[in-house]
Amino acid sequence: MWPYPKIVAHRGGGKLAPENTLAGLRAGLAYGFRAVEFDVMLSRDGIGMVMHDPEFGRTVAGHGSVAGTDASALAALDAGGWFGPQFRDEPVPYYTQFIDYCKAQRIWMNVEIKPADGHEAATGAWVARITRDSYADELRAGDPAGYPLLSSFSFEALAAARDAAPELPRGYLLDQIPVDWQQQAEQLQAVAIHTNHKHLNPELAARIKAAGYGLFCYTVNDPQRAREILSWGVDGFCTDRIDLIGPAFV
Numbered sequence: 001m002w003p004y005p006k007i008v009a010h011r012g013g014g015k016l017a018p019e020n021t022l023a024g025l026r027a028g029l030a031y032g033f034r035a036v037e038f039d040v041m042l043s044r045d046g047i048g049m050v051m052h053d054p055e056f057g058r059t060v061a062g063h064g065s066v067a068g069t070d071a072s073a074l075a076a077l078d079a080g081g082w083f084g085p086q087f088r089d090e091p092v093p094y095y096t097q098f099i100d101y102c103k104a105q106r107i108w109m110n111v112e113i114k115p116a117d118g119h120e121a122a123t124g125a126w127v128a129r130i131t132r133d134s135y136a137d138e139l140r141a142g143d144p145a146g147y148p149l150l151s152s153f154s155f156e157a158l159a160a161a162r163d164a165a166p167e168l169p170r171g172y173l174l175d176q177i178p179v180d181w182q183q184q185a186e187q188l189q190a191v192a193i194h195t196n197h198k199h200l201n202p203e204l205a206a207r208i209k210a211a212g213y214g215l216f217c218y219t220v221n222d223p224q225r226a227r228e229i230l231s232w233g234v235d236g237f238c239t240d241r242i243d244l245i246g247p248a249f250v
């Protein structure tokens with residue numbers, strides 16, 4: 001039901017490095033993390049880039065948008081200086097760079113498909129195709145523990161991912177679990193529900209588990225809270241506090 005790691009570094013290296021950068025992956029690895037969540041959005045020329053916000057202004061300076069800028073120009077932006085001077089000129093990564101790094105270091109990936117508005121299906125299909133092609137050997141080997149897990153808040157993006165690469169597992173991201181969650185998850189042929197731990201309760205967790213789904217939470221930064229949700233049957237979660245909650249946390 002959940003063949004994947006239990007503790008996952010959020011946005012690369014949590015709060016110890018600029019989010020969604022290779023420096024973040026290095027920080028995670030330095031803390032022993034071989035499991036990472038990050039966000040992928042399409043550039044203007046249709047290339048998957050590791051970015052959370054659709055607009056500039058927070059992790060990269062200036063005005064503009066990911067969907068309105070070519071990949072090469074995005075890759076030239078400074079996505080690290082906002083976090084600290086030692087990270088200045090850390091680029092916006094190509095998704096393929098993240099794949100290469102994670103494969104080389106044997107890091108499990110939870111790839112959050114984060115489409116800009118209006119680009120849902122294109123983003124879901126692109127991420128699914130590239131991921132499937134990059135993990136062809138693992139998919140052929142047939143061990144689900146070696147598969148990356150795609151997730152998204154966008155039903156449309158996940159439906160497009162399902163159609164483009166049905167063999168890749170999908171997790172449906174829901175901030176609050178709606179009453180028809182199972183019907184939606186069935187349509188997406190999802191293997192897991194990913195949800196905000198703040199809105200979860202033991203009864204809901206038990207229902208999701210009893211229905212046969214994996215249950216993953218974001219973003220859990222307090223060890224006591226982490227223990228509590230794990231006691232409800234939650235299979236895994238991502239954390240920003242990779243310094244407080246290690247990969248072997250129980």
Ligand code: G3P
Nearest residue numbers: 037039052112151218238
């Ligand atoms: O994938 C879980 C979590 O990352 C969802 O929220 O905004 O941090 O991408 P966000």
Ligand code: MG
Nearest residue numbers: 037038039112
């Ligand atoms: Mg995310």
